[in-house]
Each structure stands twice: as C-alpha cells, then as structure tokens.
Amino acid sequence: xxxxxxxxxxxxxxxxLAAFPQTxxxxxxxxxxxxxxxxxxxxxxxxxxxxxxxxxxNLVKEIAILELVRLYVTMPVPMFERVDDDxxxxxxxxxxxxxxxxxxxxxxxxxxxxxxxxxxxxxxxxTIPRETVAAKGIGASGGRQTQAQWLTLYEEIQNELFLLMxxxxxxxxxxxxxxxxADPHWLDFEAALIHDDLAQYHILYDAESRRIAGVIDFGTGxxxxxxxxxxxxxxxxxxxxxxxxxxxDDRIALLIDRARFYGGVLEMxxxxxxxxxxxxxxxxxxxxxxxxxxxxxxxxx
Numbered sequence: 151x152x153x154x155x156x157x158x159x160x161x162x163x164x165x166x167l168a169a170f171p172q173t174x175x176x177x178x179x180x181x182x183x184x185x186x187x188x189x190x191x192x193x194x195x196x197x198x199x200x201x202x203x204x205x206x207x208n209l210v211k212e213i214a215i216l217e218l219v220r221l222y223v224t225m226p227v228p229m230f231e232r233v234d235d236d237x238x239x240x241x242x243x244x245x246x247x248x249x250x251x252x253x254x255x256x257x258x259x260x261x262x263x264x265x266x267x268x269x270x271x272x273x274x275x276x277t278i279p280r281e282t283v284a285a286k287g288i289g290a291s292g293g294r295q296t297q298a299q300w301l302t303l304y305e306e307i308q309n310e311l312f313l314l315m316x317x318x319x320x321x322x323x324x325x326x327x328x329x330x331x332a333d334p335h336w337l338d339f340e341a342a343l344i345h346d347d348l349a350q351y352h353i354l355y356d357a358e359s360r361r362i363a364g365v366i367d368f369g370t371g372x373x374x375x376x377x378x379x380x381x382x383x384x385x386x387x388x389x390x391x392x393x394x395x396x397x398x399d400d401r402i403a404l405l406i407d408r409a410r411f412y413g414g415v416l417e418m419x420x421x422x423x424x425x426x427x428x429x430x431x432x433x434x435x436x437x438x439x440x441x442x443x444x445x446x447x448x449x450x451x
Contacts, residue, residue: 162190166197169234183351186369191242196228199237209238212369214286215343219368222278225271226354226364245354245363250387250440252355260360265394267362268353268383273399276342276376283343283373291346292370293378297334300327300415307418310425326414329407329446337408339375346370348382377405381412388442396450403450410443 159180178192396402424432
C-alpha cells in the first residue's frame with residue numbers, strides 16, 4: 151500500500167466518491183494533522199485513510215478494540231460501517247476537541263462532572279476482562295515498552311538531546327528517570343485495555359450540555375499500563391484535572407507516579423522524534439499542553 155499524498159486531497163475525495171457516488175462532499179474538510187491517518191469529514195461521515203501499510207495493520211486491531219469497547223463502555227465511540235483496503239468510514243460523532251481552557255472556564259461543579267464522566271469511561275475500559283481482550287487477539291498498546299526499552303530511551307535522550315539542553319533541563323531528565331534506575335520494578339503494572347492516545351482532539355466535547363460527547367481514535371490502543379492514559383491526561387489537561395478524577399477512582403492514587411513519568415517522557419519522545427526526522431512540527435505540535443505536574447511521591451490531594 152503506497153503512502154498517501156496528503157498534498158493531494160482531491161485524490162482522497164475521488165476515492166470516496168468512487169465508493170459512495172451519491173455523497174455530497176462539496177464542503178468536505180480534509181484533516182492532515184494525524185501522524186498515522188488522514189481524515190476526510192463530509193456528508194455527515196468520517197472517512198479515515200491509513201497513511202501507510204503499518205497503519206493499515208493497526209486498523210485491524212482498532213476494529214477489534216472498538217467491537218469490544220462498545221460491549222462494555224457507555225461512552226459513544228466510532229462504529230466502522232465500511233472497511234476497505236485503504237480507508238474506513240463511520241458516522242460523524244458531533245462534538246469538538248476538549249481543550250484545557252474549555253474546562254478551566256467552567257464552574258467547579260461542571261469541571262467535576264467532566265472529570266467524573268472521563269473517569270467512568272476509563273474505569274470501564276481498564277476493567278474489561280483480560281481474557282476477553284486476549285480472545286479478540288488484541289496485543290500490546292502502541293506505546294508499551296519494557297524497562298530495558300525505557301533505559302535505552304534514557305541513553306538515547308542523553309546522547310542525542312543533551313547537546314541541545316541547558317544543564318537545568320538535563321537535571322530534570324535525570325530526576326525524571328531516577329526512580330526507574332533505583333528500582334527495576336518501579337514501572338511494574340497489571341496490564342489492561344487502554345486507549346493510549348487520549349489527546350484533546352480525541353475527546354469530543356458538547357459545549358451546550360457541558361458533557362463529553364464521545365472518544366475517538368483507538369488506533370494505538372491495546373494491552374498496557376492504565377497509568378499511560380492518565381499520564382497523557384496530565385500532559386494535556388494538567389494534574390489538577392486528574393486530581394479531580396481521583397475523587398471518583400481510588401486506582402489513580404496508586405498509579406499517579408507512573409502517570410507522571412509517562413506524561414513527562416512523552417515530551418522527550420516528541421523532541422527526539424523531531425530531531426531525528428528534522429521536522430519542525432514535532433516541536434510545535436504540543437505547545438498548548440499543560441505544565442501542571444506534581445513531583446513523584448506527592449500523592450493526591
């Protein structure tokens with residue numbers, strides 16, 4: 151399968167019209183921001199094209215994940231109605247990306263409501279029986295790594311990024327990996343089905359009802375550490391929001407330090423990817439992320 155030419159959205163439109171000739175795509179929007187997919191939104195539907203063969207393989211796993219999620223989770227998620235070799239399509243879920251400022255502008259009670267709603271979603275996702283997940287043939291999540299792989303990443307960051315960092319930032323990196331160096335079991339976890347990419351643009355928000363309207367893009371999901379999902383939420387919304395979620399879920403207090411680790415290491419992985427690819431958008435894509443994180447061992451308020 152060839153890589154998609156994202157500079158030629160007309161080719162994508164032509165492909166959709168060949169499959170659905172009656173569809174009106176006059177005002178269609180082509181979203182090329184995804185690292186793994188290109189999405190065309192029009193006619194009340196989403197048409198998602200895999201960028202390459204590896205992404206197409208991940209799509210097979212995503213289909214299995216969504217089939218399972220719909221059995222256990224009440225949150226609206228995509229329902230693929232057609233799967234072709236190069237794209238899938240599903241009805242458009244109405245809602246906009248949930249940004250941190252959207253949350254912070256709300257009254258406290260509404261912020262609590264969003265925290266509880268998102269926590270209920272993750273609790274239901276993380277407690278799907280593992281034997282059921284295994285029976286679906288769903289493997290590891292996209293970001294899952296062993297301790298040896300995390301230590302290799304630590305070495306790579308030192309070798310490739312330290313020349314670009316102030317000493318104060320280098321110190322922060324050392325402090326970030328220190329618990330893993332001190333205890334080889336520090337990141338031990340009981341695997342669960344996770345989303346593994348809960349960025350703000352994958353959480354749909356209904357501003358009128360002040361409710362989450364759905365969660366999309368399970369393409370990197372799979373069996374992994376539930377703390378990964380909370381780590382990305384720390385990165386996107388800040389720890390104060392995750393602290394709110396902790397009022398409804400005792401699990402969060404037990405995994406919060408791992409979540410802090412994953413949230414911080416995500417920043418380093420993006421910078422490393424940008425340096426290696428020499429692509430400037432890797433450095434700018436996450437400028438809107440929160441910088442609200444407590445130190446290891448701080449617990450929950």
